[in-house]
Amino acid sequence: MQPGPLWVALWRLLAEMPGQNKRQLLTELHRMGRHELTTTDVNRTLYASPATFDHDNATPPCWRLTAAAARSGPAIPAPAPQALPLCYVGEIPRAWQTEALAAWLSNGRRGVVEAVTGTGKTTVGVLATAAAVDAGEKVLVLVPGRELLDQWYEVLRRDFHGVRVGRHGDGHEDGLFENSVVIAIVNSAAKYEMLPQGMPGLLVADEVHRYGAQHFAQALEPGFGARLGLTATYDRGDNGLFEHLVPYFGDVVAGCSYDRGLADEILAPFRIAFVGVDFTPDEQKAHDEYDERVKTLRRRLILDHGCPTEPFGEFMASVNHLREGGHGDSRAAGVARGYLDAFSKRRQVLADCWSKHEALALLAPVLATADRGLVFGETTSSAEHAAGVLRTNGVQAMELTSNLDSLTRKQRMSAFKSGHVKVLAAPRLLDEGINVPQADVGVIMAGSRSKRQMIQRMGRVIRPKADRRPATFVILYVRGTAEDPDFGAHEGFLEQVIDVAQEVEYFDHSAVGADLLAWHLWGRLSTRPVSSRR
DSSP states (O other), rough: OOOHHHHHHHHHHHSSSSSSHHHHHHHHHHTOOOOOOHHHHHHHHEEEEEEEEEEOOOSSSOEEHHHHHHHHHHHHOOOOOOOOOOOBBBBOHHHHHHHHHHHHHTSSSEEEEEEEETHHHHHHHHHHHHHHHHHEEEEEEEEEHHHHHHHHHHHHHBBBBOEEEEEETTOOOOOOOOTTTEEEEEEHHSSSSSSTTOOOOEEEETTTGGGGSSSHHHOOHHHHHHHEEEEEEOOSSSSSSIIIIIHHHSSEEEEEEEHHHTTSSSSOOEEEEEEEEEEOOOHHHHHHHHHHHHHHHHHHHHTTTOOOSSHHHHHHHHHHHHHTTSSSSSHHHHHHHHHHHHEEEEHHHHHHHHHHHHHHHHTTTHHHHHSSSEEEEHHHHHHHHHHHHHHHHHEEEEEEOSOOOHHHHHHHHHHHHTTTSOOOEEESTTTSSSOOOOOEEEEEEOOOOHHHHHHHHHHHTSSSSSTTOEEEEEEEEETTTOOOOGTTTTHHHHHHTTTTTTEEEEEOOOOOHHHHHHHHHHHHHHHEEEEOOO
């Protein structure tokens, strides 16, 4: 297939000035009279030709010609399609998935694939597993919990032909002696040596960022020569990334960003609304008291008891160690317990803020127009309260929490999938791993300092829709607190999405339900790139 006019124009622009991002390229194309083009057109062309165009993985990425394209001129033949493993009988992989697999293979079969939730990173692991099975290797797939254990098992049984697949953990005790592939819960795998001695093997770690903790890292057996990590964000709040994960897996070798997902139409376009609310006087008083206590005790823990200042995850690990009497110092243990108590109560005040639930009630018409909606809380009680608020306002909503037994959770997920339940409200249960049926509106009830958690939550609502409508993502926050974007909240998350969101809108406490509904419905009719404050 001969390159089209846009392909040729981009080749020439990057040949003259490499290192341009999509917006810079679009500006040049508009100067050339191509005013009908958008950044989506530019991205789609760039990502569709990996043999010609390469980028630096920045946000947004800066583009350049590959060495071969620079030498050969603007008539690069399309690369031959990569053969699929013989035992693989699943769907044809997406372009980014085959590119990621190729990058991992060329890196000596080690590295991490970092892909936005919803783009299909599991398929990269499935393909790597199939190729290893074809080569006669044993494969261990590590997962953090039983939901992913079952999901991986179902996927491999569906997509593989003639391969013995077992499970380890949650009552299962299959091993790699009798199976070619075993999916194992990391907690269980850490107790045993899973790879038979002398056998070549591949270790696939789904949600690899989870395994930087000391105990989980024991499951990273050195006998596996090939190693693949899968994650939405290769990041942790402590030193586990550099102490355990990078030495074992290495760095990110490939992935799928928001830019790529939108260009390939793997992700739905999305719009973000920030809705600021205020505490009641009593809530403000309680928050300020807990906040002051947290700050005072944090200083004592750092100055008097040697807790590290940063990263925050290392500080918290040290505090928990002191709380358990790790240094044999009862005074230090008391300070640590006091800090954790105040920290938890401050979080609870933010989670249970009355104005947030009032704002959620105003969002009921938005959720009622959605195909399905997800509400992410911070605590079990806040998720239960949120579901109750929506039911009171005429929306079929149910909470989904870890307090429920497995059968009840499956029943509620099934009801959500069938449409009998319109909205699921959950604390952290839906943050990662679990396959959630298509939703197009997500509401964050409590802000998170974790960029990864925010990305994972948004990934639950930006899977492409049949009618190509954009997804709506609403973030509620208490003004003047650590949740407030004006105080630096969500900084890492916003850096990733601000340039690719169709619109980022800010509503204050004076907004009414009609304003939010009008904004939501207008987004289905318009794709204007706008950022403003109300």
